Amino acid sequence: MKTTILEKDGELVAVFEGRLDTAASVETEQALKPLYDCTGHNIVFDCTKLEYISSSGLRLFLSVLKNAKPKGSHVYITGINDDLRTVFAMTGFTNLFEFK
Amino acid sequence: MIPKLNPHGEALLEQYREQLPLLEQLSETVYNQLRQVFHEQAVELSAIECRVKTESSLAGKLERKGDKYASLEDITDLVGLRIITFYTDDVDKVAAIVQQLYEIDWSNSVDKRKLHELTSFGYNSLHYICRLKGGKMPFEIQMRTALQHVWSAIEHDIGYKGAVKLPPEYRRQFSRLAGMLELADDEFSRLRTTMTDYRRQVQALVKSGKLDEVLLSTDSFRSYLELRPFQRLNQRIAAVNQAEIFPASLLPFLSVLESFGLETLGDVQRFIDENSDNAYQLSLSQLAVTDLDILSESIGLQNLCLAYVLKNGGGVGGLKNIYDLLYGEHDKNEMLAEMMYEQASQLPFVKK
Numbered sequence: 001m002k003t004t005i006l007e008k009d010g011e012l013v014a015v016f017e018g019r020l021d022t023a024a025s026v027e028t029e030q031a032l033k034p035l036y037d038c039t040g041h042n043i044v045f046d047c048t049k050l051e052y053i054s055s056s057g058l059r060l061f062l063s064v065l066k067n068a069k070p071k072g073s074h075v076y077i078t079g080i081n082d083d084l085r086t087v088f089a090m091t092g093f094t095n096l097f098e099f100k
Numbered sequence: 101m102i103p104k105l106n107p108h109g110e111a112l113l114e115q116y117r118e119q120l121p122l123l124e125q126l127s128e129t130v131y132n133q134l135r136q137v138f139h140e141q142a143v144e145l146s147a148i149e150c151r152v153k154t155e156s157s158l159a160g161k162l163e164r165k166g167d168k169y170a171s172l173e174d175i176t177d178l179v180g181l182r183i184i185t186f187y188t189d190d191v192d193k194v195a196a197i198v199q200q201l202y203e204i205d206w207s208n209s210v211d212k213r214k215l216h217e218l219t220s221f222g223y224n225s226l227h228y229i230c231r232l233k234g235g236k237m238p239f240e241i242q243m244r245t246a247l248q249h250v251w252s253a254i255e256h257d258i259g260y261k262g263a264v265k266l267p268p269e270y271r272r273q274f275s276r277l278a279g280m281l282e283l284a285d286d287e288f289s290r291l292r293t294t295m296t297d298y299r300r301q302v303q304a305l306v307k308s309g310k311l312d313e314v315l316l317s318t319d320s321f322r323s324y325l326e327l328r329p330f331q332r333l334n335q336r337i338a339a340v341n342q343a344e345i346f347p348a349s350l351l352p353f354l355s356v357l358e359s360f361g362l363e364t365l366g367d368v369q370r371f372i373d374e375n376s377d378n379a380y381q382l383s384l385s386q387l388a389v390t391d392l393d394i395l396s397e398s399i400g401l402q403n404l405c406l407a408y409v410l411k412n413g414g415g416v417g418g419l420k421n422i423y424d425l426l427y428g429e430h431d432k433n434e435m436l437a438e439m440m441y442e443q444a445s446q447l448p449f450v451k452k
Binding site for chain 2: 054055058059062082085086087089090091092093094095096099
């Protein structure tokens with residue numbers, strides 16, 4: 001699992017590659033740390049190369065959302081494949097995030 | 101450009117330059133105090149503005165009427181703040197709070213709202229000249245509604261009070277508009293009171309269980325949600341994987357419930373009672389084969405809506421309609437609807 005944080009057009013973009021499962025979640029949590037310092041930047045989770053997400057991964061996404069929302073930032077999810085979209089729909093998470 | 105002043109005016113202007121940092125500090129102090137107290141008292145405002153008079157503006161004033169002021173403290177609007185409320189009732193409330201916070205110089209304060217002739221219209225605000233308790237330097241606080249603010253801005257822009265006197269037909273046009281705005285301000289206040297009463301009535305009806313008497317609306321649905329009507333279903337679904345439930349807003353589902361033709365909270369209650377088992381079966385079929393142990397609070401209501409459509413033969417089109425209403429129309433909604441339909445198609449309650 002590889003996570004890269006970029007700044008693009010004033011937005012913080014987290015690019016995920018691989019499987020975000022329980023084993024990868026500790027490392028990914030560390031990689032997402034810079035997103036917690038966002039001050040009004042919108043955040044984009046680029047999931048184009050994300051193959052799988054577990055509950056631990058969903059919790060990480062939520063944690064970033066919970067931190068960003070009170071600061072007025074939006075958290076967008078982009079590029080999710082059909083399987084991931086189903087996971088988001090089955091858990092009701094589609095109602096929590098904004099999709100691009 | 102700074103005009104040429106007499107020696108007294110020049111002396112006052114020099115004092116102003118020396119005191120400018122203190123004036124700016126005073127402006128900031130009062131601004132922050134007001135913001136904090138209105139936040140604490142939950143007074144919703146359109147805006148609070150503050151400014152320190154600029155040197156050129158002060159020089160202009162001193163050129164026109166400099167002899168009137170013996171010292172800088174006699175110029176009461178060097179620091180000015182403006183509190184803009186949404187409703188007329190709130191102007192008085194804001195004024196009462198300002199009276200508590202500061203010493204008011206009543207001899208120089210004006211309620212311009214009361215200055216109009218009975219037979220004419222006009223539109224102005226409440227001006228208080230204040231001092232910090234024990235403070236020396238005065239500052240002015242203007243309080244007005246958003247509509248009064250718009251009126252003042254347009255009046256200033258058009259130059260209604262300028263040197264050129266407007267012909268009577270234009271003055272009459274101004275008066276008519278002022279009257280209309282005054283009436284609109286009063287009506288907005290009245291509407292707020294009516295809406296507050298309505299919300300209280302709805303809350304009382306919801307609490308007493310008379311749900312058939314309450315029409316479905318944003319307000320009534322919000323009150324209904326306080327009863328946590330989806331909690332039992334959510335807990336049942338969460339038990340499938342011992343999942344944690346994450347709070348979520350359920351208000352976006354109102355449009356979906358309305359699209360099903362539900363008109364009262366009683367209809368919503370029956371909708372829950374009649375579809376909960378099917379919503380649970382749907383959730384079970386989806387979640388039992390996963391280890392997903394975190395769910396959004398919207399899961400129960402979401403699956404109630406999906407189950408209702410599936411049970412009534414709405415098929416992929418009906419599911420897509422739900423997603424369109426929740427997330428806006430999007431190509432992906434059809435794909436999601438197809439996947440959900442495929443997953444659910446073997447469930448016994450699904451009408452094909």
